[in-house]
Structure formats: C-alpha cells, structure tokens
Amino acid sequence: MIHFDEFFVKLEDHLEQQLPCVAYRSPSENNGHTKALLQMDNGIHNTIDYSESGFVFAPFEKNLTSFIIPEKEAEFMETEYPEPGTELRVREDIINHFPPEFLGDADRKDHEELIQKAIEEIEKGKLQKVVLARREKTDTQLTAIEIFTRLLKKYENAFVYLWFHPKTGLWLGATPETLLNVERTKFKTMALAGTQKFKGELEVDWGQKEKEEQQLVTDFILENLKDIATGEITAKGPYTSRAGNLLHIRTDISGYLAGNAGLKELINALHPTPAVCGLPKELAEDFILENEHYDREYYSGFLGELNMKKETKRSSNRRNQENQAYGSISRKSSLYVNLRCMKLEKGKANLYIGGGITKGSDPSDEWEETVNKSYTIKSVLVK
Numbered sequence: 001m002i003h004f005d006e007f008f009v010k011l012e013d014h015l016e017q018q019l020p021c022v023a024y025r026s027p028s029e030n031n032g033h034t035k036a037l038l039q040m041d042n043g044i045h046n047t048i049d050y051s052e053s054g055f056v057f058a059p060f061e062k063n064l065t066s067f068i069i070p071e072k073e074a075e076f077m078e079t080e081y082p083e084p085g086t087e088l089r090v091r092e093d094i095i096n097h098f099p100p101e102f103l104g105d106a107d108r109k110d111h112e113e114l115i116q117k118a119i120e121e122i123e124k125g126k127l128q129k130v131v132l133a134r135r136e137k138t139d140t141q142l143t144a145i146e147i148f149t150r151l152l153k154k155y156e157n158a159f160v161y162l163w164f165h166p167k168t169g170l171w172l173g174a175t176p177e178t179l180l181n182v183e184r185t186k187f188k189t190m191a192l193a194g195t196q197k198f199k200g201e202l203e204v205d206w207g208q209k210e211k212e213e214q215q216l217v218t219d220f221i222l223e224n225l226k227d228i229a230t231g232e233i234t235a236k237g238p239y240t241s242r243a244g245n246l247l248h249i250r251t252d253i254s255g256y257l258a259g260n261a262g263l264k265e266l267i268n269a270l271h272p273t274p275a276v277c278g279l280p281k282e283l284a285e286d287f288i289l290e291n292e293h294y295d296r297e298y299y300s301g302f303l304g305e306l307n308m309k310k311e312t313k314r315s316s317n318r319r320n321q322e323n324q325a326y327g328s329i330s331r332k333s334s335l336y337v338n339l340r341c342m343k344l345e346k347g348k349a350n351l352y353i354g355g356g357i358t359k360g361s362d363p364s365d366e367w368e369e370t371v372n373k374s375y376t377i378k379s380v381l382v383k
C-alpha cells in the first residue's frame with residue numbers, strides 16, 4: 001500500500017509517457033481499495049480466450065479486439081483513496097452547465113426518430129428488445145486524473161476506472177453493472193435494467209414496462225447459463241438498486257461452473273446481455289450497428305480484472321490450514337459492463353448513454369432517460 005500522492009504522481013507520469021495503464025476501484029460492497037496496473041513497456045497485448053492474467057478492456061462488438069494489460073508485464077500499486085468523509089459535493093447548479101436544451105433540437109429529434117424506428121421494428125414481431133444509445137460531446141477543462149478522483153469521491157457504489165491504451169485512447173467511467181465475478185468455480189452476475197430518477201426514496205413503484213424489460217434480462221441470463229452451470233442457479237430479487245442519481249431494477253444471479261466450462265464460455269454466454277444489446281441478440285446487434293450512426297467502441301463492452309492473483313488469509317482453523325497447502329493463492333476475475341463512461345480527447349468528453357427499447361417505449365421518455373443518465377458523468381465534469 002502506498003500513499004495516494006505517490007499513487008497519482010506515478011499514474012500521471014505513466015499517462016504522460018503514453019504507456020498502457022489502468023486505475024480502478026471496486027464498488028464498496030466488494031470492499032475495494034484503489035488499485036492500478038502500470039505496464040512497463042509499450043507492447044500491445046490482446047486476449048482471445050481470456051486465459052491470461054491482467055486487466056482486460058473489451059469492446060461491444062464481439063469480433064473486435066480486446067486489449068489486456070498483463071499482470072506480469074505491469075507494476076501493481078494500491079492505495080487508500082478517497083479518505084473517509086471526503087465525499088464529493090457537486091454544484092447545485094450543475095444542470096445550468098448542461099441544460100438539456102443545450103444539445104439542440106437536432107440531437108433530440110435524431111434520437112427520438114431512432115427510437116420510433118425501433119418500436120416499429122419491434123411491432124413487426126421478431127425483435128423483442130433493443131438497447132439504443134447516443135454519443136454526446138461536451139467540453140471539459142479537467143484533466144483525466146481530476147475526473148477520476150472526482151468519480152471516486154462521488155460514486156462509492158460503482159466500479160470506477162481510468163483506462164489508457166495507445167490503441168483505445170483514454171476512457172473513464174463509473175458503472176453500476178457487474179458482468180461477472182468468478183472465483184474458482186463460483187460465479188456471480190446480475191440482471192440490471194429499468195431506470196427512474198432517484199428522488200431520495202428507495203421504496204418506489206415500477207411500471208409494467210420496466211418490470212418486463214428487466215425480467216427479459218434475467219430470463220436471458222438464466223437460460224444462457226443453464227448449460228454451463230452445475231446444480232442450481234440462484235436468483236435473488238428483483239429489487240431496487242441505486243446508481244448515483246438513478247434507480248434500477250436488479251436481480252443477483254449466482255452458481256457454479258460445470259467441469260468443462262471456464263471463463264471464456266461464461267463470457268460468451270453473457271456478453272452482450274440484453275441490458276446493453278437486446279433480444280434476440282443477433283437481431284438486436286444488427287439493428288444497433290445499422291442504425292446508431294457512430295461507433296460504440298468500448299461503451300457497453302466490458303472491463304476488469306482477469307484471473308488476477310488473490311491471496312487467501314491464513315486461518316487458525318486446522319482444517320483450513322490443511323487446505324492452505326494447496327489453495328493459498330487463487331485466481332479471481334471481476335468484470336464490469338462499461339456504462340456511464342466517456343472517452344476523453346483533448347478537452348472534449350465523449351459521453352455514451354443508452355436505454356432499453358421495448359414495444360411499450362415512448363420516444364420522448366427514452367430521450368429524457370438518456371439525459372438523466374448523462375448526469376452521472378456530467379456532474380463531475382464541472383468544478
């Protein structure tokens with residue numbers, strides 16, 4: 001563990017040298033410290049079968065390249081940051097810096113037309129759900145590290161990260177969505193969908209449309225895991241879960257991998273889930289690629305620790321001591337869906353924001369939802 005001043009100086013130095021690096025912190029429920037992997041040279045490393053150890057950064061489109069910072073090629077550092085009691089207070093008048101109308105009517109019109117087109121496609125009967133997103137460019141005077149530390153201070157329940165790689169550029173985010181947690185054969189995932197604004201209350205009512213939309217995600221996950229899991233798959237929920245200024249419906253899903261299945265099979269079964277793509281998966285993906293007129297790149301892809309070393313604490317319990325002989329170091333993967341994120345380019349932040357469309361969707365409500373979601377990032381972009 002090092003002091004956070006040293007941590008951020010080293011991170012900044014690495015960014016200046018344009019070398020691959022990542023800094024991140026897990027959601028508080030997973031008790032995370034702020035960590036980083038600084039790759040020691042400028043080598044380019046890809047992963048296809050997810051067998052390597054390191055930090056992976058994978059795109060939305062399955063057949064595009066996933067990059068990895070290998071554990072063995074990088075310096076690992078860890079710090080305690082932020083200090084307790086230093087939660088970020090954002091300006092009350094943040095909305096005046098990014099009034100929805102600032103976007104101009106053209107953005108709104110384009111997005112609503114896209115949604116209308118999807119609703120018409122859904123009404124034809126083949127496509128059930130499609131998640132449509134837009135990209136919004138905005139200015140920021142802040143440096144990458146300033147944005148990162150502000151995200152850390154504001155969103156303790158999110159997976160917060162800063163990723164740089166010469167092949168992908170600089171990305172930052174605070175995502176509420178776990179793709180996978182895997183330790184030995186035990187896996188955990190979640191079905192997250194349905195959105196409303198948080199107004200101080202966790203006890204809220206959800207509309208039929210949101211409940212059904214989230215149920216589709218749960219059903220898809222359970223169905224797709226059936227053949228690679230052994231024994232029963234447990235689903236806890238649905239319940240309301242807070243993500244910054246938003247609420248979502250969430251179900252926690254866990255189980256054990258069957259003997260012939262590994263991380264690769266799990267990822268292939270899940271990514272991209274109908275929380276970010278749609279149903280049926282291929283039809284939804286085709287619709288997205290044909291109709292969203294920009295490249296999602298790494299938005300709605302996934303990222304996180306892949307097969308990273310985890311030391312298990314010694315226990316005084318005799319039976320555990322015997323187990324230690326074999327199992328004191330295990331491998332752990334913690335992957336998150338890349339949402340509430342941005343790509344930073346020379347004073348410009350590119351935000352990516354989407355929402356699930358089903359036959360009950362209303363284009364103007366869906367637009368509002370993307371505006372609300374955009375404040376997750378916007379609220380840390382102004383000092």
Ligand SMILES: C=C(O[C@@H]1C=C(C(=O)O)C=C[C@H]1O)C(=O)O
Nearest residue numbers: 192193194195275353354355356
């Ligand atoms: C697609 C996004 O979020 C996803 C879509 C949601 C929805 O449609 O209600 C909710 C949570 C996420 O699974 C996004 O934030 O860009």
